[in-house]
Amino acid sequence: MFYRETGQFKTNYADDMAIFPIRQDRIGIAIIIAIALILPFMVSDFVLKTILLPFLALSVAVIGLNILTGYTGLISLGSAGFMGVGAYACYKLTTLFPEVNIIIWIFASGFFAAAVGVFFGLPSLRIKGLYLAVATLAAQFFLQWAFVRIPWLFNYNPSGAIEVPLRTLFGMPITGPTAELEVKYLICLGFVIGMTWLASNLVHGRIGRSWMAVRDMDIAAELMGIKLLNAKLMAFAVSSFFCGVSGALFVFLYLGGAEAGTEFAIRLSFLILFAVIIGGTGSMIGSFFGTAFIVALPTILKFGAPAIGIAITGATAEKIVLMIIGALTIYLLIVEPHGLARLWQIMKQKLRVWPFPY
Amino acid sequence: MLHVSPNAATTGIAKGEVLLSVENVSLRFGGVKAISDVSFDIRKGEVRAIIGPNGAGKTSMLNCINGFYFPQEGHITYKGVRRQKVRPHEAASSGIARTFQNVALFKGMTTLDNIMTGRTLKMHTGLFWQLLRHGPAMREEIEHRRKVEDIIDFLEIQAIRKIPVGKLPYGLQKRVELGRALAVNQTFGTTIALIEHDMGVVMDLSDRVVVLEYGRKIADGTPDVVKADQKVIDAYLGVAH
Ligand SMILES: Nc1ncnc2c1ncn2[C@@H]1O[C@H](COP(=O)(O)OP(=O)(O)OP(=O)(O)O)[C@@H](O)[C@H]1O
Ligand SMILES: [Mg+2]
Numbered sequence: 001m002f003y004r005e006t007g008q009f010k011t012n013y014a015d016d017m018a019i020f021p022i023r024q025d026r027i028g029i030a031i032i033i034a035i036a037l038i039l040p041f042m043v044s045d046f047v048l049k050t051i052l053l054p055f056l057a058l059s060v061a062v063i064g065l066n067i068l069t070g071y072t073g074l075i076s077l078g079s080a081g082f083m084g085v086g087a088y089a090c091y092k093l094t095t096l097f098p099e100v101n102i103i104i105w106i107f108a109s110g111f112f113a114a115a116v117g118v119f120f121g122l123p124s125l126r127i128k129g130l131y132l133a134v135a136t137l138a139a140q141f142f143l144q145w146a147f148v149r150i151p152w153l154f155n156y157n158p159s160g161a162i163e164v165p166l167r168t169l170f171g172m173p174i175t176g177p178t179a180e181l182e183v184k185y186l187i188c189l190g191f192v193i194g195m196t197w198l199a200s201n202l203v204h205g206r207i208g209r210s211w212m213a214v215r216d217m218d219i220a221a222e223l224m225g226i227k228l229l230n231a232k233l234m235a236f237a238v239s240s241f242f243c244g245v246s247g248a249l250f251v252f253l254y255l256g257g258a259e260a261g262t263e264f265a266i267r268l269s270f271l272i273l274f275a276v277i278i279g280g281t282g283s284m285i286g287s288f289f290g291t292a293f294i295v296a297l298p299t300i301l302k303f304g305a306p307a308i309g310i311a312i313t314g315a316t317a318e319k320i321v322l323m324i325i326g327a328l329t330i331y332l333l334i335v336e337p338h339g340l341a342r343l344w345q346i347m348k349q350k351l352r353v354w355p356f357p358y
Numbered sequence: 359m360l361h362v363s364p365n366a367a368t369t370g371i372a373k374g375e376v377l378l379s380v381e382n383v384s385l386r387f388g389g390v391k392a393i394s395d396v397s398f399d400i401r402k403g404e405v406r407a408i409i410g411p412n413g414a415g416k417t418s419m420l421n422c423i424n425g426f427y428f429p430q431e432g433h434i435t436y437k438g439v440r441r442q443k444v445r446p447h448e449a450a451s452s453g454i455a456r457t458f459q460n461v462a463l464f465k466g467m468t469t470l471d472n473i474m475t476g477r478t479l480k481m482h483t484g485l486f487w488q489l490l491r492h493g494p495a496m497r498e499e500i501e502h503r504r505k506v507e508d509i510i511d512f513l514e515i516q517a518i519r520k521i522p523v524g525k526l527p528y529g530l531q532k533r534v535e536l537g538r539a540l541a542v543n544q545t546f547g548t549t550i551a552l553i554e555h556d557m558g559v560v561m562d563l564s565d566r567v568v569v570l571e572y573g574r575k576i577a578d579g580t581p582d583v584v585k586a587d588q589k590v591i592d593a594y595l596g597v598a599h
Contacts, residue, residue: 013503014496201491205499206474206481209467213475216464223424224542225479234485282466 019200036189040182048181050299056188057249059291062275063199063284064242069273070281071203072235073215074124078117078136079243079272081143084264085113086244087251088153091162095155102167102175106191106248110241116143117240124232140266148261161259164252175252184253191249195242200284202238211235212282274329280341289340297321374402378423383432385418392418393429394573405536407560410570411593419570462535465524469515469534470506472523476541477502509537529558536563561585569593 020026040048065079089112093105120139124132147153154162166176173179174187202208210231213221218228251258271294279290302317312320332339379399385392393415400406408416421427423434425441434441464472481502487495510516513533518526523534560567561581569577569590577587584590 013500013507017496017499017503019491198489201489202485205488205491205495206478206483207485207488209471209475210478212467212471213464213478216466217462220462220464221475224475224538226475 017204019204033193037186040185045181048185051296052185053181053188053254054250055291055295056185056192057246057254058272058275058295059192059246059288060195060249061243061246061272062279062287062291063196064239064246065272066276066279066281066283066287067199067203067211067242068235068239069276070283070286071208071215072211072232074121074232074235075129075133075273076136076236076239077133077266077269077273078120078139078143080264080266080268081140082113082117082240082243083247083250083268084143084147085116085240086110086247087162087258087264088147089113089244090248090252091155091164092153094165094167098165098167101169102252103169103187106245106252109248110244113244113247114237114241117236117243118233121233121236121240124236125229137266140269144261144265147264159259160261161257162251164256167252175256177256188249188253191245195245196284199238199242203284207231207234215282271325274325277329277332277337278325278339280339281337283338283341285344286339286341289344293340294325297324374404376400377402377437379435380419380423381432381435383419383422383429383434385415385422385427385429391573393422393570395432396570396573396575397432398568398575398578404565405540405563407564407567408570409560409567410576413572414570415573416570418573463523463531463538466522468520468522469510469526469537470519472534473506473509473537473541474502476538477506479542506537506541509540512540513537533563 015021020029040052043052061079061083064082065076068074068076086109089109090102090105093100093108094102097105116139120136123135127135148160151157151160154160157163164175166173166178168174169187172183174183203211210221210226211234213224213226214228214231214235221231222228247264251263255263275290275294276287277290278293279288280286298317298321301312301321302314305312305317336342338345376399379397381397382395383397384394396415396419408419410416418427422429464475467475481498483495483498487493491499510519513536515530515533515537518530518534523531526534564581566579567577567581567584568575569584569587571589571593576589576593577584579587
């Protein structure tokens with residue numbers, strides 16, 4: 001009986017409407033955040049660099065796509081493109097106005113991605129499913145093209161890449177080559193916690209309900225007075241905002257420099273979609289499970305397999321990773337649309353009655 | 359089975375003023391006469407059901423009321439004003455809710471969220487406060503949650519509040535759907551419930567029932583009266599279930 005709601009009676013609706021109404025959940029979240037805060041000082045730089053930083057940066061995009069696909073039922077293959085918009089917006093903003101703190105620019109770059117997302121989301125009013133997937137794929141290719149062909153975006157840098165400049169917070173370097181990994185991690189973590197909080201607030205309120213209503217039955221949603229146009233475009237805006245911030249974090253705090261034409265390619269869009277499906281559509285916690293899966297699996301296979309004596313090359317590992325992710329995605333699509341988040345729920349359900357199952 | 363709870367006192371069964379009246383409405387699709395010369399009214403605060411065997415014209419009637427279809431003859435008067443063509447989401451704001459013949463709930467959402475969705479038009483706080491879930495957004499959420507809890511008590515569905523409706527049996531889903539329709543109106547407003555095979559569910563929930571057959575009205579009254587009507591019994595016996 002570690003986990004239970006008995007004896008916790010809600011005396012007002014505000015308590016019952018809290019996002020984590022069960023005390024153990026709140027304690028759990030507090031413990032997770034506490035662990036996340038000390039984690040960078042416990043693990044090697046290698047783990048920090050290859051697993052934790054990309055995990056944090058990408059989880060924001062996975063939450064973003066989950067809002068669009070999991071909560072609103074609209075598919076998108078343009079997530080990486082919207083991430084790229086965020087990354088370039090942040091680069092332009094911080095080189096044009098270096099005196100404004102980079103943290104503000106990372107957040108602000110989300111607005112640029114949101115605007116682009118809304119524009120490419122317009123077709124969703126008319127088309128759904130596969131057709132929408134193709135339309136967003138077009139957005140992805142157009143954006144990738146723009147990242148390479150518009151040299152103004154990368155300040156005419158002959159290498160064609162973003163070079164992340166040194167930026168500080170209270171005199172401490174937070175971006176650029178001299179910034180400590182631990183510092184970058186903590187900045188990323190701050191963004192992840194903040195953005196997750198905003199997203200959960202949104203999906204638990206009126207706007208979140210109208211998204212889910214549109215997903216489950218759009219005709220009935222309309223009869224409830226929900227305007228499909230507003231709901232869908234709002235979902236595209238918020239989703240792309242998250243992708244944009246994720247892209248800025250990805251380049252400024254994880255990669256430290258990037259050719260966005262190659263980094264923000266269709267492959268990443270697919271990986272983000274797979275993370276949503278593997279983690280569980282329409283679940284915040286699932287977004288983290290999914291991200292952890294797609295980020296950790298390649299590293300574990302590439303470096304873990306040789307460590308236990310299985311000789312595989314990096315290229316083979318890469319292929320195996322795609323095969324596993326692909327197979328798991330198809331399996332979950334057919335068998336368990338709620339993904340890993342569902343397993344988590346089942347586990348909690350079991351713990352709720354443990355050790356007296358009857 | 360359905361107890362009238364104190365907060366349902368406003369229901370004012372069959373005593374309210376006429377909110378909507380259907381007057382000699384006929385609707386044709388090409389040569390098919392879906393509705394022939396049907397008249398009835400809906401009073402403020404009542405739950406009104408339209409039932410009938412397959413092809414009786416229930417869906418067509420509902421669609422006329424909601425503004426999806428415009429009848430060739432007769433008219434529909436709402437609050438004393440003849441209705442022009444309306445758009446579906448405008449129909450929602452006009453105070454008429456409907457339930458679908460086949461349950462049209464939001465399957466992945468909980469009972470509570472489904473019914474809360476019925477309050478959408480009455481909720482106005484914008485994206486900023488929604489993101490923070492504080493201040494006006496929280497106040498509004500609590501205010502509407504109270505109303506929704508009244509409806510949940512009225513329908514006696516407290517136990518399934520947090521269960522995704524897709525997992526509920528048909529009868530309960532119908533109840534949730536009615537709850538959502540009730541939530542659309544400020545008070546226990548007008549609802550049109552529409553059921554086909556499951557006469558039992560309608561009888562439990564409605565104040566008055568209209569029975570259609572082959573596009574014509576064959577009975578109209580309280581569930582007890584309608585249940586005992588010979589024409590209704592014949593109509594339902596004649597249909598394979
Ligand atoms: N869009 C349409 N075009 C042509 N005929 C139609 C259309 N909609 C309904 N009809 C016809 O009108 C008649 C009434 O149909 P309606 O769907 O209103 O009945 P119903 O009572 O809802 O039936 P059911 O119980 O089978 O849903 C039927 O004969 C049907 O074939
Ligand atoms: Mg019908």
